[in-house]
Amino acid sequence: MPATLSQFAQSLTVETAFTVLAVAKQLQAAGKDVVELEIGDSPFETTESAKTAGIEAIQSNHTHYCPSPGLPEFRQAAAEFVSSEFGIPATAENIVAGPGAKVFEQFFCEAFLNPGDSVLVFSPYFPTYVPNIHRRGAEVVFAPLRQSHGFRPEAAQIEKFLNEAASPKAIFLNSPHNPTGGVTTEQDLRDIADLVRGRDIAVFSDEPYCHMVWEGAHHSLLAQDGMLSQAVAAYTFSKSYSMSGWRLGFAVASNEVADSLGKMINTSLSCTPPLVQMAGTRALKQDHAQRKEQMGLFREKVLLLTDGLNRIEGFHSLPPLATFYVFPNVAPVCNRLGITSHGLALYLLEGADDSFGVACLGGECFGEAGAGFLRFSCAEPNERLRQALEFLPRAIGREGRLEAFLEQRPGFRLSTEYPVP
Numbered sequence: 452m453p454a455t456l457s458q459f460a461q462s463l464t465v466e467t468a469f470t471v472l473a474v475a476k477q478l479q480a481a482g483k484d485v486v487e488l489e490i491g492d493s494p495f496e497t498t499e500s501a502k503t504a505g506i507e508a509i510q511s512n513h514t515h516y517c518p519s520p521g522l523p524e525f526r527q528a529a530a531e532f533v534s535s536e537f538g539i540p541a542t543a544e545n546i547v548a549g550p551g552a553k554v555f556e557q558f559f560c561e562a563f564l565n566p567g568d569s570v571l572v573f574s575p576y577f578p579t580y581v582p583n584i585h586r587r588g589a590e591v592v593f594a595p596l597r598q599s600h601g602f603r604p605e606a607a608q609i610e611k612f613l614n615e616a617a618s619p620k621a622i623f624l625n626s627p628h629n630p631t632g633g634v635t636t637e638q639d640l641r642d643i644a645d646l647v648r649g650r651d652i653a654v655f656s657d658e659p660y661c662h663m664v665w666e667g668a669h670h671s672l673l674a675q676d677g678m679l680s681q682a683v684a685a686y687t688f689s690k691s692y693s694m695s696g697w698r699l700g701f702a703v704a705s706n707e708v709a710d711s712l713g714k715m716i717n718t719s720l721s722c723t724p725p726l727v728q729m730a731g732t733r734a735l736k737q738d739h740a741q742r743k744e745q746m747g748l749f750r751e752k753v754l755l756l757t758d759g760l761n762r763i764e765g766f767h768s769l770p771p772l773a774t775f776y777v778f779p780n781v782a783p784v785c786n787r788l789g790i791t792s793h794g795l796a797l798y799l800l801e802g803a804d805d806s807f808g809v810a811c812l813g814g815e816c817f818g819e820a821g822a823g824f825l826r827f828s829c830a831e832p833n834e835r836l837r838q839a840l841e842f843l844p845r846a847i848g849r850e851g852r853l854e855a856f857l858e859q860r861p862g863f864r865l866s867t868e869y870p871v872p
């Protein structure tokens with residue numbers, strides 16, 4: 452008899468982007484031309500010095516274990532980066548290296564949450580927050596981010612959570628925000644810090660898009676007075692240095708919390724590969740110009756895609772502030788066609804045409820508050836973005852094909868109309 456999976460394993464939800472990616476690859480293998488705007492990866496090459504440093508590290512045999520919290524030179528470089536760029540008062544002891552930023556969601560939850568604790572998550576949200584909170588038996592309390600408020604968290608929502616949740620213990624913040632592209636302003640962060648300061652509340656500040664702010668500058672909660680002792684920030688090399696496959700990121704936290712995160716690494720991963728940290732150290736020190744150039748190219752893509760999407764009837768995106776995602780409200784289109792937003796996304800990929808498709812995600816893949824929206828990433832050459840933009844209105848107009856798609860996938864029929872902004 453097979454051993455039964457745990458309740459946690461049976462209920463585990465995953466990042467839908469990877470599921471749609473698999474469908475897109477399957478269709479491509481069968482000969483379909485697919486513009487892939489579903490996954491949040493960079494279309495650019497890893498920056499130059501990082502690549503060279505990685506190769507050199509292997510050739511000079513940095514291929515063994517290293518200290519669990521990270522190489523001293525990596526921790527030092529990361530501390531200098533967050534203090535010089537974001538004003539976080541960090542030293543090397545405040546840095547813990549990890550294989551990307553995502554893993555720190557789990558370690559943050561293990562560091563702070565007990566079963567029954569309440570955790571505030573703003574919705575739409577990065578899909579792996581919830582399973583990591585559930586991993587500890589804690590409860591998620593959702594608060595909606597509204598397009599009319601620039602998808603920014605509101606102080607009143609945090610006050611409500613602190614005053615009314617059963618056992619408030621932690622808050623997940625993400626700015627710049629995936630999937631909406633919203634930016635939490637410095638004043639918002641000041642207000643949030645004032646609300647949580649001195650209370651037994653831990654904040655996870657997820658900041659993978661810190662270099663993708665298109666208006667103004669990035670601000671971190673950890674630069675606010677006292678927040679280094681109450682918050683953990685997570686950064687990654689996946690976006691800024693196009694290193695998603697290397698798996699490198701780091702957390703910034705107080706000395707005590709950093710020690711605890713180091714123990715989490717020790718007891719799970721042992722360490723983050725030293726050769727990868729050496730590549731990252733070099734990127735931080737030498738790839739500033741290339742990073743800036745790549746960010747400029749991303750900005751162009753976001754502007755192109757936002758402008759094109761806003762020309763389609765029934766699509767409404769905010770002016771782009773940050774990230775490489777565009778998150779238009781498409782409620783009027785879904786209501787008219789009687790299809791859910793993720794249904795519409797899959798129709799564009801699978802149903803609208805036999806030889807061409809566009810892969811994107813329905814906003815509900817990021818929580819209920821995302822329903823009625825689509826998320827497009829910009830991870831394709833500009834020419835491909837233009838092809839996708841040209842295809843979308845034609846695809847939406849093929850009502851016979853849409854009906855056939857819904858016949859086959861009745862689960863995507865819209866039962867209750869989405870509110871129209």
Ligand SMILES: Cc1ncc(COP(=O)(O)O)c(C=O)c1O
Pocket residue numbers: 491550551552553554577625629657659686687688689695699700
């Ligand atoms: C909000 C958010 N957090 C975390 C991550 C994970 O990044 P990493 O590749 O560093 O694990 C991503 C990646 O898309 C993200 O969008």
